[in-house]
Amino acid sequence: NAGVTQTPKFRVLKTGQSMTLLCAQDMNHEYMYWYRQDPGMGLRLIHYSVGEGTTAKGEVPDGYNVSRLKKQNFLLGLESAAPSQTSVYFCASRTGGPSGNLYNEQFFGPGTRLTVL
């Protein structure tokens, strides 16, 4: 039982390049999230999904796209990377339903450190 995994762990991009970050979970969770973490700013929600085939914008969605074609996977894409997107990216998942919404325990992956030059 691996929980939430993220690939890659590290990546360096040049401005204008594109890339996709992959998140996978094996807990059969309905909800999945992408956050970015910057010093002094906690975690900020980029996009999220409440089920296979659905996506929604979070707090800071500009410059990112996502897809949830399979329940266990949530992809985060950067079409044209900018230095402002240098950050650590975390994926998380949780169960849905009334209990899931109230207790809202999110399980996080280990993160992807992205540097855009």
Place this chain on the structure above:
Amino acid sequence: TQLLEQSPQFLSIQEGENLTVYCNSSSVFSSLQWYRQEPGEGPVLLVTVVTGGEVKKLKRLTFQFGDARKDSSLHITAAQPGDTGLYLCAGADSYNTDKLIFGTGTRLQVFP
């Protein structure tokens, strides 16, 4: 927009000392959580509080949810080096409980 402010931002103490971290907002949250994050890893849930005035204890850690459900505190008794990490509070967005709003974080270092 609901915001959560944590204080202090940094805390550096000696082993055995007590400390309190605060998480404050002007908004009401339906529940509030505390996570701990160690370097190179994702946050891990410590506790969830859902009722105003609720107090939960986890060994040397005591968590309290404010009566009005706008604030929370985390108190650590006799801190140990293993408590070192980034502590994050997170509230369930009252307008959309699908989402969590994270606080700004408190970085704690406990020296032996």
